[in-house]
Amino acid sequence: MTEQTAARPEPADAVGADTADRTTSRLEEEGEIAADYLEEFLDIVDLDGDIELDIDHGRAAVEIVAESDSQARLSRLVGSDGEVLDALQELTRLAVQTSTGERSRLMLDIAGHRAGRRRELTELAEQAIAQVRSTGEEVSLPSMNPFERKVVHDAVAAAELVSDSEGVEPHRRVVIRAESS
DSSP: OOOOOOOOOOOOHHHHHHHHHHHHHHHHHHHHHHHHHHHHHHHHOOOOOOOEEEETTTEEEEEEEOHHHHHHHHHHHHHHHHHHHHHHHHHHHHHHHHHHHOOOOOOETTTHHHHHHHHHHHHHHHHHHHHOOOOOOOEEEOOOHHHHHHHHHHHHHTTTTTEEEEETTOOOOOEEEOOOO
16 A cells, blocks of 8 residues: 655745745846847947846846946947937847747846936936925926836835826826826
8 A cells, every 4th residue: 555645835935935046047047148148249349348147126137337448339339318228128138038938028238327317217206206295286207218117107106106107109208196096
C-alpha cells in the first residue's frame, strides 16, 4: 500500500516572495537584453557610453551614461524634447519583446535626460497642485508624452488630488482637480 500525501499550499508570503523573485528575474533579463541591444547600437553609431541597469517602480531601467567629454555627443540620442530618446526606447522595447515574447515596459534614459525632466515635471506639478488648492479650479497642463504624464499623475496622487489625461496623442495633457467630477 502506498502512502499519498496531499500537497500543502505554500504560505502566502512564500508565494509572494517567489512571485517577486520571478518578477525581479524577468526584469533583470529584460535589462540584460536591452543592454546587449543598446551596446550594439552604440557600436553602430560609433558613440561611447556605459550601460547601467536597475529596476525602478516595477520596470527594468536602463541608462546610457558617458564621461563628461562624451556627454554632448551622447545627448544627440536624446534629440530636442526627447523624441529620439522615445524612439530608441520603443526600439529597445521591441528588441526585448522579440527575445522574450512578452511586452516590455522598460524605461530608457540617456545622459540623465529623463531624470532631469522628472525633476522639472515634479516642480511643474507642485506649482499646479498649489494653484488647484488655492483656487479650487482645475488646471490643465501643456501636452506631454506618456512618460511625462505619468510623472505628473504620480505627483498629483501623492498630493491626494485627482488628475486625468485628456486629448489625443500627441496632444494629450494632464488636467488636475481638487476632487473627481
